[in-house]
Amino acid sequence: MEYETAREFLADIKKEFGREDKEIAKVAESKRLEQERRMMEEFVHKFRRAVKESGYKGRLLVEEFKRSMNSMIY
Numbered sequence: 080m081e082y083e084t085a086r087e088f089l090a091d092i093k094k095e096f097g098r099e100d101k102e103i104a105k106v107a108e109s110k111r112l113e114q115e116r117r118m119m120e121e122f123v124h125k126f127r128r129a130v131k132e133s134g135y136k137g138r139l140l141v142e143e144f145k146r147s148m149n150s151m152i153y
Contacts, residue, residue, distance in 0.1 A: 106133045
């Protein structure tokens with residue numbers, strides 16, 4: 080396919096690979112998340128929001144949750 084402008088090309092790339100970008104962004108967001116001084120309820124809410132659409136499931140999801148918890152709790 081030929082593109083007349085760079086904008087058309089970039090729009091096509093975003094359309095083709097946009098889902099993966101969002102998934103990668105969600106994984107990165109979950110990796111930065113730490114409980115710190117948050118109450119567990121607030122932390123769980125933030126964690127769920129961070130991993131939504133990340134692709135994390137099952138054991139990987141559990142491991143990521145444990146990694147981000149305060150070590151004193153785990």
